[in-house]
Amino acid sequence: MKHIKGTLAGLTAAITLSAGTAVYADTVLNTYTWRPQDEALWTYINDNNLIDGVTVRLDTTTEDFESKLRVDMQSNRPDLFFAKAGAPWLSSWMDADVIAPISDYDVDLDMFGAAAITGSTGSDGVVYSVPVGMELQAILYNRAALEQHGISEPQTLAELEAAFATLEENGIVPMHVGARAGWWVNQVFNEVLIAGFAGDDWTRDVITGDACFTDDAYVDALRAVERWRDNGWLNPNPLADDYGAMRTDVALGTSAMMIDGIWSAGPASPMFDIEPDLELGIMPIPEGRAYGFPDFGLAANPNSNKQDAIEKVLQFVITEEFAQLYAEHVGLPAANYDLNVDDERIATAARLIAENNVAANPFFSYELNADEPSYAQLVADEVARLVAGRADAESTAQAIQNGLNGWGYVGADHCS
Amino acid sequence: MSYAIRERLERTLLLVPGVVLYGLFNFIPLLGLLYLSQVRWRGIGEMHYVGLDNFRQVLLNPYFRDQLFNAFFQNVIFFFVVIGSFLIIGTGLALLLSFRTWGRKTYQTLFFLPYPLAAAAVAFLLDLFVNTRGPLNAALTGLGITEAPIPFLGSEDTALVTLALFYSWHRMGFAIMLVLSAILAVRNDLLEAAILDGANRLQAIRHIVMPVLAPAFVLITVIIMVDVFNNADYTLLIMGPEAGPLRSTDVMGTYLFRTAFGGSAASVNTNFGMAAAIGLLTAIMIMPAAIILALRNLRRD
Structure with a gap:
């Protein structure tokens, strides 16, 4: 003892x-x-x-x-x-x-x-x-959904839109947007569009106030979204679908593409719980800049x-x-x-x-987000409106510009 | 000590705990809120005194003012959907439960069952239920009632009402219990006299039961009004502080939350001072209605 x-x-x-x-x-x-x-x-x-x-x-x-x-x-x-x-x-x-x-x-x-x-x-x-x-944000696509319809990775914007048309004819949603998530609209969707369509000069200049949101460089990006929407290449209820719904549909193959970060393609992504054999391809907007x-x-x-x-x-x-x-x-x-x-x-x-990589990131710029309504907030609101069919490209760009002008941001004097 | 003095002293002593507690937990925080509404503060760091600028911004700056009016207007709609369903469906169900019908206790339990559930659980379940892939849409499309799923929470036309109905379903048990207890307080002899005088069941309800229910209706109205104008649990849980789609589910609670803590889309330019100003404005907006209803009830008593 x-x-x-x-x-x-x-x-x-x-x-x-x-x-x-x-x-x-x-x-x-x-x-x-x-x-x-x-x-x-x-x-x-x-x-x-x-x-x-x-x-x-x-x-x-x-x-x-x-x-x-x-x-x-x-x-x-x-x-x-x-x-x-x-x-x-x-x-x-x-x-x-x-x-x-x-x-x-x-x-x-x-x-x-x-x-x-x-x-x-x-x-x-x-x-x-x-x-x-x-991080890299880009178009993530379901390889099987594209291969099933004989589509290889588009190299030009024309090829991308031709792929959209083929997918839509075959009952697959070409591009899924989860516009219920405001953070996704402004820091993922819109920034990838800017990198893809607006290019280096505009993204650099818009932060200093030398370029405006009503410039063709940006409006062209919004016009592309408007075209995709009007052609039925986006999911029918974009405001009903949140980020999770978007990823679910792409994982299941009922939608072919989405704009997202590469974290969704990583081993810890819940998309692989939905479809363990899923293979995701990554590409920036064809002919445009990548957004890292x-x-x-x-x-x-x-x-x-x-x-x-x-x-x-x-x-x-x-x-x-x-x-x-x-x-x-x-x-x-x-x-x-x-x-x-x-x-x-x-x-x-x-x-x-x-x-x-694109030269600058408007989403991260202090000049555009120093007061309310900030660029991030305006984009979340107005681009969601565009995606949902409540606005066209020009009025969306004008609304963002007007919102920033309201508090006298750096480009207020230059951009009406 | 005279009886009158003793009575006054007792009354004062009885009031003291209530007054102290009210002062500590309501009045002093209210004074703090008054001060907070006059500063610009991000919740950390130095507070900047701005006088009435937060009120000026909320009421005069078109960006904030439009959100305020939109949130208030939608809060009113939310309130009317909730109170309408409580007073009509809740009273109907309470009346049915008051009859000595078969299975009454089971129904009573079933109706009250959702009430103790956590709002987060209810929000999650109902969100799944009305989802475009959910059972409700599957049933609607399966039965051929609609061709395509209805985006109940994805359309500006339906999202607010859907959320209000979630709230009503969850708390209907509360309304039923209040109305039922009022119904049970109706004097039987009056009802029997009415029946003997030839009144049918509907006439007895209309002329004897309903007048007794009025105070319960006022109580429910005031409680629900204060709750739906100050809380926004369902909107925050399901739609987030952005109160989508396109701010169509924004109510005063979400607007206040977004101002203080930021939305999910942009959480950098927060201002606790402006949130306090919105809170005070909300109180000012609903106070007259709440006071009038409460006074009316007191007078009736």
């Missing part, structure tokens, strides 16, 4: 000591994110002690992430947080002094491309997050008392080792390295972003 007691006491002491050692071994950084798809990667990094002396503990909030961040920042939490791309999103955290300039840390951002850095830059020109992965952007960046709380550990994490995130792990675990190309990956989807996205 005495031996048993002694053994138990010894075991308890050993467990307590080891647990205590484990706690004191690593600095734990509370890190807020809205992305559950990144959890496996960070578990792997922690389990393999890839950042010496630091454990990154992810706290995932998929809904209303900003509210949680806003409330918890008032009690100086978290240490790190995932930051959405673009100056408009960064602005409220900058104003409240709860996001640190990356220049405060010994982190070299030279390897990152312009698109990645733009997404992490605030309205004051300072970089506030380390870009992590690149930094999906998010890793940002730091300047008021955290764990600045050394934060710096270690940021230094690790910019390494090629992390980029490779990110591609393997999350399935997206890195923002700073040209990786050699086997996955065709990641390789295609990386190639399109490197070779053919």
Whole structure:
């Protein structure tokens, strides 16, 4: 009995000591994110002690992430947080002094491309997050649905519209839009159209106010949507279908194409739960630019008392080792390295972003989103109206222009 | 101590807990809301005092003003659909339940069953039910009633009414119980006297039961009015803060939420101050009706 007691006491002491050692071994950084798809990667990094002396503990909030961040920042939490791309999103955290300039840390951002850095830059020109992965938004098509009707990947706009006509004749919805989701309309659908139709000059100039939304460059993109709608190439009830319904129909093959991010074609996509044998092709609007952007960046709380550990994490995130792990675990190309990956989807996205990316992103520009109604809000409202047949291309463009002029945005004097 | 003083003291002491609680949880927050409505604040960082600018923006800036009027007008429609179905269907079902008919208890349980369910669960189930791929549309097209599925939540013409009917279905049990309890309070001797005097069942209901039900109707109306103008659970759960399609399901609650926390389409330019101003304006808009109804009820008592 005495031996048993002694053994138990010894075991308890050993467990307590080891647990205590484990706690004191690593600095734990509370890190807020809205992305559950990144959890496996960070578990792997922690389990393999890839950042010496630091454990990154992810706290995932998929809904209303900003509210949680806003409330918890008032009690100086978290240490790190995932930051959405673009100056408009960064602005409220900058104003409240709860996001640190990356220049405060010994982190070299030279390897990152312009698109990645733009997404992490605030309205004051300072970089506030380390870009992590690149996203590509494009046309995603159900390969089987196209092959069944003898259609190969369209290379020109004319071929795309000929494919639409063939699909429609065969009872398949050529292009499915989930216009019930405002976020999809403005940051996916409209931005891919702009990259595809409006080109570099217009996207650069519209941000500085030198180009207008009523210019043909943009109106032509809307005219294409109007044409697709009037020819019956879009699903019949676009406002009834949300993002999930759009992906379901493309997975089932009742619709052939949709405009979406490559995350939908990744291994964790629910589309493969619907159709395990699904094969998705990826292409930008034919003859147009691709739309790649930094999906998010890793940002730091300047008021955290764990600045050394934060710096270690940021230094690790910019390494090629992390980029490779990110591609393997999350399935997206890195923002700073040209990786050699086997996955065709990641390789295609990386190639399109490197070779053919559009020069600027209106959705991320502070100049167009600094006040209400913002460009993002106007697009969500007006383009949904266009898709639903309540407006034509010209009135849609004019409504967006008028809304921005209402608060005197950068192009208000130039664009009537 | 005289009886009058003692009575006044007792009355005051009895009132104190209520007044303190009301003051702590209602009056002081209301004062806070008054202050909040005069600042521009994103929910974090410094508050900027802007005086009455939030009210000016909401009432005079066409972008915000149009949303306000649209949300208010649609809230009124939402309210009338709900209260109409409560007073007509709810009263009808309560009357049926008041008769000593076979299976009365079972029906009573069935009618009340949805009420304790969580709004999120009800919203999810009903969303699936009316989906273009859902059972309702399958039945309608299967029976040849419609050629194509009806986008109940995807059309500006039907989405708001569909949501109001969701609300009515979920909370119908509440209306039925209130009306039923009022019906059961009707004095039997009066009903018997009416029957002896030759009144039929409908006449007895119209001249004896209905007057007794009036206070219950007013109570339901006031409770539902305050609820539907201040909450927007179904719209937020199903349509999101953007209140689509094309803002056709926007009500005061969604407008306020979108202003404070941002919509799903754009969540950067939030302003808690303007949201507070919208909340106060909502209170001002519904207060007269609520007060008139409540006073009328008191006078009747």
